Amino acid sequence: MKQIITDNYQYPRGVKETDDPSFLTVHMDSASCIDDIYVQAKIEDGRVAEVYWHGSGCAISMASVSIMTQIIKGKTVGEAEAIMGEFKKMLDGKPYDPAMLGEAEAFANVNRQPARITCADIGWRGLEKIFRKAAGEGAE
Amino acid sequence: MIDTEQIRKDFPMYGRGGMYGKRPLHYLDNAATTFKPRQVIEESDRYYTEICANTKRGDYALAHDADVAYDESRETVARFINADPEETVFTSGDTMGLNFVAYGLMPRLHKGDEIVLSQEEHASNVLPWFRVARLTGASVRYVPLTEDGRITPENLRETVNENTKVVSLASLGNVLGQPLPVRELAHIAHSVGAVYVDDGAQSVPHSKTDVRETGVDFLCFSGHKMLGPTGIGVMYGKKEMLEELDPLFYGGEMNARFDSSCGMSLSDVPDRFEAGTQNMAGAMGLAEACRYLTSVGFGNIRDHERKLKRAAVDGMLANGNATVYNAGTDTGILTFNVNGVFAQDAATYLGDRGVFVRSGTHCAKILPEFLKTQATVRASMYIYNDEDDVKALVEASGHAEDFLDVFFN
Numbered sequence: 021m022k023q024i025i026t027d028n029y030q031y032p033r034g035v036k037e038t039d040d041p042s043f044l045t046v047h048m049d050s051a052s053c054i055d056d057i058y059v060q061a062k063i064e065d066g067r068v069a070e071v072y073w074h075g076s077g078c079a080i081s082m083a084s085v086s087i088m089t090q091i092i093k094g095k096t097v098g099e100a101e102a103i104m105g106e107f108k109k110m111l112d113g114k115p116y117d118p119a120m121l122g123e124a125e126a127f128a129n130v131n132r133q134p135a136r137i138t139c140a141d142i143g144w145r146g147l148e149k150i151f152r153k154a155a156g157e158g159a160e
Numbered sequence: 161m162i163d164t165e166q167i168r169k170d171f172p173m174y175g176r177g178g179m180y181g182k183r184p185l186h187y188l189d190n191a192a193t194t195f196k197p198r199q200v201i202e203e204s205d206r207y208y209t210e211i212c213a214n215t216k217r218g219d220y221a222l223a224h225d226a227d228v229a230y231d232e233s234r235e236t237v238a239r240f241i242n243a244d245p246e247e248t249v250f251t252s253g254d255t256m257g258l259n260f261v262a263y264g265l266m267p268r269l270h271k272g273d274e275i276v277l278s279q280e281e282h283a284s285n286v287l288p289w290f291r292v293a294r295l296t297g298a299s300v301r302y303v304p305l306t307e308d309g310r311i312t313p314e315n316l317r318e319t320v321n322e323n324t325k326v327v328s329l330a331s332l333g334n335v336l337g338q339p340l341p342v343r344e345l346a347h348i349a350h351s352v353g354a355v356y357v358d359d360g361a362q363s364v365p366h367s368k369t370d371v372r373e374t375g376v377d378f379l380c381f382s383g384h385k386m387l388g389p390t391g392i393g394v395m396y397g398k399k400e401m402l403e404e405l406d407p408l409f410y411g412g413e414m415n416a417r418f419d420s421s422c423g424m425s426l427s428d429v430p431d432r433f434e435a436g437t438q439n440m441a442g443a444m445g446l447a448e449a450c451r452y453l454t455s456v457g458f459g460n461i462r463d464h465e466r467k468l469k470r471a472a473v474d475g476m477l478a479n480g481n482a483t484v485y486n487a488g489t490d491t492g493i494l495t496f497n498v499n500g501v502f503a504q505d506a507a508t509y510l511g512d513r514g515v516f517v518r519s520g521t522h523c524a525k526i527l528p529e530f531l532k533t534q535a536t537v538r539a540s541m542y543i544y545n546d547e548d549d550v551k552a553l554v555e556a557s558g559h560a561e562d563f564l565d566v567f568f569n
Contacts, residue, residue, distance in 0.1 A: 025567075078502040132566065
């Protein structure tokens with residue numbers, strides 16, 4: 021588990037920056053931490069056709085967003101939201117389905133340092149925002 | 161000399177056998193806020209338990225006693241910085257004070273005027289000026305830092321000109337902890353007719369402050385960083401400066417009279433800057449904090465912090481795995497990174513061992529451009545810290561490459 025985090029921190033996956041207008045972009049930064057992470061996703065026919073990220077932050081945030089992009093790519097928005105739901109449950113210390121999380125289960129112990137839960141889910145919250153944006157655009 | 165064992169007896173935070181839960185308590189985030197001695201807590205409580213009445217309003221004995229306590233608190237705090245009580249305005253803290261000064265000076269600022277800051281300033285001494293610059297058309301300039309991060313009289317002299325209307329600098333930066341030659345800098349500002357504002361949030365708790373000696377026009381600081389309560393601070397202003405400063409807040413007890421045609425005459429200084437019911441308990445607590453620090457003595461405080469800082473730097477250098485950004489400054493702030501470990505990861509690792517430090521930009525968000533690092537770890541010391549705290553810091557930093565252990569072991 022620890023190795024998964026180290027590996028994704030040192031060799032992050034899904035790192036790419038695009039100016040393709042078919043991608044939705046969110047910038048995740050906050051006053052309380054110095055993480056500065058952009059998530060970009062292309063939603064096509066209710067599916068996450070592509071998801072990238074770039075930026076910088078702590079090991080937990082970077083490894084987590086790296087793993088997220090690998091798990092979420094190709095899933096339908098509904099499937100992705102279900103995975104996010106399980107990931108959140110895990111971070112909150114509630115029962116969750118490990119089969120749905122794959123490598124993201126490496127963050128099961130983050131809540132031992134409660135102040136760091138927000139690092140583990142910064143990228144995931146970014147994707148959630150993208151889904152809301154996409155839903156908003158679809159409604160117009 | 162400071163006897164930390166004796167000092168700690170005054171601080172309830174050390175009352176649980178020097179532990180915080182299951183961890184030994186090595187609190188090294190004093191630049192963020194400090195613990196409070198029981199003397200301060202009791203004096204602050206005395207307002208609620210013995211003399212609870214509004215001030216400046218009542219004709220009865222209880223209100224009079226509250227007035228007296230509030231006035232005495234102001235006198236004590238004024239004496240502490242060698243000011244007159246009428247030049248000493250209570251605020252909610254440094255941030256409020258600096259906003260009071262920035263917005264209060266607005267009528268004097270116009271397009272083409274310049275406000276001089278440094279790259280090391282805390283958000284509270286940057287953002288009010290950004291805002292006021294935008295509203296008035298004035299521009300913001302920065303004193304260049306020397307290679308080792310210092311602000312020097314030479315650099316300021318090259319930055320100011322006839323357009324400079326304000327120079328606002330922290331006399332002790334909260335990241336590098338470099339004390340400024342305030343008297344000289346204020347003199348340079350005055351030579352071009354600019355107002356000199358001293359952000360004393362970090363300096364006032366750690367060194368003797370004398371506004372007569374430095375000649376600053378304004379000085380703002382917070383109580384909570386100097387053993388005082390939260391929610392109380394001070395804006396000092398030279399009397400003639402305060403009289404020309406526009407109040408930002410309007411309301412009860414800051415006016416003498418007003419009428420239906422919007423006519424209004426203001427109370428005298430400092431009352432005109434204290435609109436609404438004030439933080440009496442906070443003021444009384446802050447006055448007690450001033451008395452407490454005076455009795456410890458700033459010479460002792462400086463020697464103590466120097467000694468701890470030296471030990472921390474030596475320990476870090478011996479570890480050989482860290483970059484120290486301010487080894488040369490002899491104040492109690494140590495800013496570093498464990499090589500290859502992101503600051504927040506290092507801080508969590510240290511925190512898991514009871515070494516409570518800060519990570520990030522420490523609200524000085526322009527400074528990383530100068531330090532060429534996104535974030536740093538900051539350990540900051542005060543009178544109750546001891547060699548054990550420093551040892552724990554050094555020991556934990558020596559192994560911080562194992563930062564993921566806090567989630568797995």
